[in-house]
Amino acid sequence: MSRRRVFITGLGMVSPHGTDPDAVFERIYAGESAIRGVDIPDMPWIKGPIPLAPVDLEAGDIIPRGQRIFMARAAELAMVAAHEALSTAGLLVDDKGPESAGVYVGCGLGGAEALQNAYRTHYQNQRRFKPTTVPLIMANGPTSHISMRFGIRGPTMSYSIACASSAISMGEAFRAIRDGYLDTILAGGTEAMLNTGTVGAWHLLRVLATEHEDGPEVSSRPFDEQRTGLVLGEGAVMFVLESEEQVEKRGVTPLGEIVGYGMGSDAYNLTEPHKDGQVQAITKSLSDAGLDREAIQYVNAHATSTPSGDMVEIAAIKEAFGDHAYRMPVSSTKSMHGHLVGAAGAMEAAITCLALAKGKVPPTANLTHPDPALDIDCVPCVGREVPDLEYALSNSFAFGGTDAALIFRRV
Numbered sequence: 372m373s374r375r376r377v378f379i380t381g382l383g384m385v386s387p388h389g390t391d392p393d394a395v396f397e398r399i400y401a402g403e404s405a406i407r408g409v410d411i412p413d414m415p416w417i418k419g420p421i422p423l424a425p426v427d428l429e430a431g432d433i434i435p436r437g438q439r440i441f442m443a444r445a446a447e448l449a450m451v452a453a454h455e456a457l458s459t460a461g462l463l464v465d466d467k468g469p470e471s472a473g474v475y476v477g478c479g480l481g482g483a484e485a486l487q488n489a490y491r492t493h494y495q496n497q498r499r500f501k502p503t504t505v506p507l508i509m510a511n512g513p514t515s516h517i518s519m520r521f522g523i524r525g526p527t528m529s530y531s532i533a534c535a536s537s538a539i540s541m542g543e544a545f546r547a548i549r550d551g552y553l554d555t556i557l558a559g560g561t562e563a564m565l566n567t568g569t570v571g572a573w574h575l576l577r578v579l580a581t582e583h584e585d586g587p588e589v590s591s592r593p594f595d596e597q598r599t600g601l602v603l604g605e606g607a608v609m610f611v612l613e614s615e616e617q618v619e620k621r622g623v624t625p626l627g628e629i630v631g632y633g634m635g636s637d638a639y640n641l642t643e644p645h646k647d648g649q650v651q652a653i654t655k656s657l658s659d660a661g662l663d664r665e666a667i668q669y670v671n672a673h674a675t676s677t678p679s680g681d682m683v684e685i686a687a688i689k690e691a692f693g694d695h696a697y698r699m700p701v702s703s704t705k706s707m708h709g710h711l712v713g714a715a716g717a718m719e720a721a722i723t724c725l726a727l728a729k730g731k732v733p734p735t736a737n738l739t740h741p742d743p744a745l746d747i748d749c750v751p752c753v754g755r756e757v758p759d760l761e762y763a764l765s766n767s768f769a770f771g772g773t774d775a776a777l778i779f780r781r782v
Contacts, residue, residue: 480562533769541559633651727762
């Protein structure tokens with residue numbers, strides 16, 4: 372079977388740094404944090420504000436009023452990002468998208484705030500449940516709402532695979548186009564779990580960062596000796612992916628190209644990572660792209676700022692890339708936008724594509740006291756111009772042990 376090339380022609384973003392992808396990238400490249408301290412009400416055991424990375428949502432007229440009552444926040448974020456992706460791709464005609472396209476969306480939890488509200492109603496012995504509760508909490512809600520809003524009738528696929536959800540949605544969309552099943556897919560991810568119940572649950576898991584002595588904005592510290600945990604964020608990022616034939620037919624200029632996708636499983640522990648699955652994902656992506664490991668010039672690491680996870684990933688990178696691991700920059704932009712969970716892979720894929728297009732490697736912010744075991748270049752604190760960038764890889768590793776890697780090429 373012949374393999375078709377797959378290009379990115381549209382990008383929409385609702386992130387903690389804003390909604391303009393170019394402006395978001397420049398803020399991240401400058402090392403600017405979108406993290407701030409947020410007080411968590413009704414949970415007195417949580418002392419002081421928790422570092423989080425929320426977004427400001429302005430949906431405007433994008434979401435019809437009659438549809439919005441059935442939409443959780445994650446679906447609203449996805450809708451806004453999808454609208455912008457279709458618009459930038461030139462595929463929004465009479466306020467509708469291409470009918471024969473597909474919609475592939477990753478989302479870890481879905482309507483977290485709706486689920487919390489339903490339980491609150493139940494345990495307060497009230498009977499005033501919203502009749503929209505079930506539609507609101509559906510993990511496939513964002514995918515379905517995008518399909519209905521834009522009249523897209525192709526496959527509507529939802530992927531709920533924790534922190535790898537949107538990377539896998541993009542990878543599977545890439546495969547579907549490459550192998551001839553579809554010509555156009557709207558793919559990406561969304562997540563909105565900054566409600567009190569979900570944040571409290573993450574807090575009890577003991578993986579959330581505590582506020583750093585220099586302020587909440589520097590609390591996410593991947594690869595740093597002072598790291599204490601991850602910072603939860605929210606947002607949505609959507610891409611329009613098209614076959615080479617479609618790109619040529621429409622005469623559009625692509626933003627980037629996906630050339631490789633690999634997946635693996637740790638088969639080890641539900642919440643603790645293991646390098647074997649990560650190595651498998653990286654090496655499979657290289658094989659899928661037909662590239663030698665020396666071709667990769669930048670890695671956007673999954674690194675979440677957890678004490679154990681960061682260095683497991685470094686070990687995986689060194690095993691997968693050998694001596695080349697010491698010659699290429701590796702950075703974690705979660706240090707500035709936090710961990711978007713189901714949308715993390717798409718957010719970091721967007722940053723990786725923009726890094727290639729601009730010839731700039733974003734930094735790992737707050738890397739002021741490197742872990743003593745860190746012996747590769749993790750781009751501490753200051754971004755770097757690398758004008759000859761051609762290939763870059765983005766890692767996404769999930770609770771449950773599912774690992775994914777995507778490789779992008781500059782066009």
